[in-house]
Amino acid sequence: xxxxxxxxxxxxxxxxxxxxxxxxxxxxxxxxxxxxxxxxxxxxxxxxxxxxxxxxxxxxxxxxxxxxxxxxxxxxxxxxxxxxxxxxxxxxxxxxxxxxxxxxxxxxxxxxxxxxxxxxxxxxxxxxxxxxxxxxxxxxxxxxxxxxxxxxxxxxxxxxxxxxxxxxxxxxxxxxxxxxxxxxxxxxxxxxxxxxxxxxxxxxxxxxxxxxxxxxxxxxxxxxxxxxxxxxxxxxxxxxxxxxxxxxxxxxxxxxxxxxxxxxxxxxxxxxxxxxxxxxxxxxxxxxxxxxxxxxxxxxxxxxxxxxxxxxxxxxxxxxxxxxxxxxxxxxxxxxxxxxxxxxxxxxxxxxxxxxxxxxxxxxxxxxxxxxxxxxxxxxxxxxxxxxxxxxxxxxxxxxxxxxxxxxxxxxxxxxxxx
Amino acid sequence: xxxxxxxxxxxxxxxxxxxxxxxxxxxxxxxxxxxxxxxxxxxxxxxxxxxxxxxxxxxxxxxxxxxxxxxxxxxxxxxxxxxxxxxxxxxxxxxxxxxxxxxxxxxxxxxxxxxxxxxxxxxxxxxxxxxxxxxxxxxxxxxxxxxxxxxxxxxxxxxxxxxxxxxxxxxxxxxxxxxxxxxxxxxxxxxxxxxxxxxxxxxxxxxxxxxxxxxx
Numbered sequence: 128x129x130x131x132x133x134x135x136x137x138x139x140x141x142x143x144x145x146x147x148x149x150x151x152x153x154x155x156x157x158x159x160x161x162x163x164x165x166x167x168x169x170x171x172x173x174x175x176x177x178x179x180x181x182x183x184x185x186x187x188x189x190x191x192x193x194x195x196x197x198x199x200x201x202x203x204x205x206x207x208x209x210x211x212x213x214x215x216x217x218x219x220x221x222x223x224x225x226x227x228x229x230x231x232x233x234x235x236x237x238x239x240x241x242x243x244x245x246x247x248x249x250x251x252x253x254x255x256x257x258x259x260x261x262x263x264x265x266x267x268x269x270x271x272x273x274x275x276x277x278x279x280x281x282x283x284x285x286x287x288x289x290x291x292x293x294x295x296x297x298x299x300x301x302x303x304x305x306x307x308x309x310x311x312x313x314x315x316x317x318x319x320x321x322x323x324x325x326x327x328x329x330x331x332x333x334x335x336x337x338x339x340x341x342x343x344x345x346x347x348x349x350x351x352x353x354x355x356x357x358x359x360x361x362x363x364x365x366x367x368x369x370x371x372x373x374x375x376x377x378x379x380x381x382x383x384x385x386x387x388x389x390x391x392x393x394x395x396x397x398x399x400x401x402x403x404x405x406x407x408x409x410x411x412x413x414x415x416x417x418x419x420x421x422x423x424x425x426x427x428x429x430x431x432x433x434x435x436x437x438x439x440x441x442x443x444x445x446x447x448x449x450x451x452x453x454x455x456x457x458x459x460x461x462x463x464x465x466x467x468x469x470x471x472x473x474x475x476x477x478x479x480x481x482x483x484x485x486x487x488x489x490x491x492x493x494x495x496x497x498x499x500x501x502x503x504x505x506x507x508x509x510x511x512x513x514x515x516x517x518x519x520x521x522x523x524x525x526x527x528x529x530x531x532x533x534x535x536x537x538x539x540x541x542x543x544x545x546x
Numbered sequence: 547x548x549x550x551x552x553x554x555x556x557x558x559x560x561x562x563x564x565x566x567x568x569x570x571x572x573x574x575x576x577x578x579x580x581x582x583x584x585x586x587x588x589x590x591x592x593x594x595x596x597x598x599x600x601x602x603x604x605x606x607x608x609x610x611x612x613x614x615x616x617x618x619x620x621x622x623x624x625x626x627x628x629x630x631x632x633x634x635x636x637x638x639x640x641x642x643x644x645x646x647x648x649x650x651x652x653x654x655x656x657x658x659x660x661x662x663x664x665x666x667x668x669x670x671x672x673x674x675x676x677x678x679x680x681x682x683x684x685x686x687x688x689x690x691x692x693x694x695x696x697x698x699x700x701x702x703x704x705x706x707x708x709x710x711x712x713x714x715x716x717x718x719x720x721x722x723x724x725x726x727x728x729x730x731x732x733x734x735x736x737x738x739x740x741x742x743x744x745x746x747x748x749x750x751x752x753x754x755x756x757x758x759x760x761x762x
Contacts, residue, residue: 229588269701273615280623284595287627291588291634299634306631310624317619330612330702 147253148261160261165246168265172245176403177207183402183451190455211395219391224294233292234389234396237285240278241403247271247332248410249419252435262333263420263436271332272320275411276313279366283309285400286368286375290385301384304462305368305375311469312365318477319359322484323347323415336419343423348416351484356416358477360449363408365469367401369450371457374465409446410439417442479505566607574600587633591626598622612701 148157181196181204188195196203221227251263268274283306290302326347327335339345348356365372376384386397413419420435460468479501486494559567573596580593598621605614709717 226586226588229592268611270611270615273612273619277615277618277623280619280627283623283627284630287630287634288588288592291630303631303635306627306634310627310631313624 148259156257156259160256160259164261164265168245169242172242172403172406175406176399177211178204179402179406179447180207180210180398182447183454186448186451187455190452214395214398215392217391219393220388222294222388225388226292226294229288229292230388231393233285233289234393234400235285236288237282237400238396238403240282240285241400241407244275244278244404244407245410247274248407248414249333249336250410250436250439251420252432254432264333267331267333270330272324272330272335272415276317276320279309279316280313282400282404285397286385289389289397290375293385293388295388297381297383298385298387301375301377301381301387305385308368308372308374308465308469309366311466312362312473315358315469315473315477316362316366318474318481319355319362320415322351322355322477322481325481325484325488326350332414332419336414336421339418340421341425343418346416346418346421351416352480354480355477355484356412358473358480359412359415361468361473362477363412364450364453365465367404367408367450369401369405370454371459372465373459374462377459405450406443406447409443409450412446413439413442475505475508563607566603570600570603570607572600573597573603588630591629591633594629595622595626598626610701612705 148160151157184206185195185203196206199205199209221230246265247268249262249264249267253260253262286305286309287302290298290300290305293299323335324330327338329335329338335347339347339350343349368375373384375381376386378384381387386394389397418438420439422434422438482501483494483497486497488494490496577593577595577597577600580596581590584590584593598617602614602617602622605611605617
């Protein structure tokens, strides 16, 4: 059943034209299906987040030869529930220096994008219920994958505003780091997504997944030559501000980073958003590079409707594990290392690979001629950078612009306007 | 379907059209008022984000999904974040002193400009059709819509094709301008050949500034 569904999906002419649910217009039945899909995704994501927190704590403690949570429920499974209940009933503190409105707004700006991003992830195949045919994903907008980028751009507001509105030094430092980091890695992230879009011919996540059906050799991981996947993993880990890129909440330097001043459920919301984002981004990696709900082999005719769901779940859990593994294995980067990696390595590399992929898409195998071109360009760039760095040590090549005037010592201001 | 409606758009707005238009128009206007009336630069920037979101919703209402996504990614996700970054980093998040006028005579000038702008808007409203939330009926972007098999179709493909054929010169000119701006910023920002004395003075100044920052 699902086998025929997938093959028909591949040959569908209106790839990326949206959900088949809306083909016959919108009426109450369609509306009901949409509401049920939204609610199901919401609940599933919340439960998955609770499980993810437990999973991360358990795996980390295993890797560090500890026991980890083991009191609430079997194997400590209900620990997150207990923690959540505790957080709700704790006192909600509002710092005196805080900008009240922004302080209260920030947690929502963190949580809502985390939910919205998951809406475009295809979790299963296409199923038919009565007279309605619909996709197992909350929404399939024609711009699908751009929504993920947009939401990761919005999520940074939560972190930035939280840090700034706390009216305290360490949170501010954390939020300034966060904004610089997210903007830096967004460019690399965008260019990797473009390589995927180039071979899928569509921005819709459903079409991207459909282009990878019929066996793992069609997965973008292999079709794009592994490298974009590695770039994407690095960039997305930085976007998530997860270890080893967790400079925004580096506990040894910044106390708790941007959420130092938060308590009670407001803190809980940041915590929720962080783990939810981890799940969502694992799902996005699976969608972009690992065929989403497609199995390792072409679907067997007569296989149940649950197979795609199981494949999707297994792959997503694997990536959740990899994120936890990163956290256990990798030391945190220094700030300058972070910026070097982002601007000097990741962006040129993703750009070079994008050019190669584009050339191969246009000229097929002759397109590989782009590889020596890119290598030559890279050598020239490195040479130029070295030359420039060497020169500036001895003397300036560039004429000084303007005359630098040593400012006269200003009188100390007696009192700021609102100091 | 979505893209077909780009070509065969109805002129008569349906009630969801009007509802979406009214809601996003309210959001845009409130946000725009917030930008100019907020005393606090951060609040003004947040109001700007609100306006940008409202405009993005209007884009989606007009079936310009790609434009909406780019609006959010570029403007809300990058440019305003940079604004906020500068506001926070340079510590200009203090209330402005409105008593001191840095530019003489700017208030009367502002009223003159306001009058001119209002006159322009009113003249435009008098001559043009009222915006009612109806779909744009100008039609697709000029040029044939590729419908050959295998070729990517849709809004993004059209936009890309137009950008790299009809408007190639404008596109390249914009790119060159941006590169020049970046190089200019780098040249202005670097301070070559600082003497030791100037360096020390700068350090003292920086120390003073940071002390000031803590005090505020």
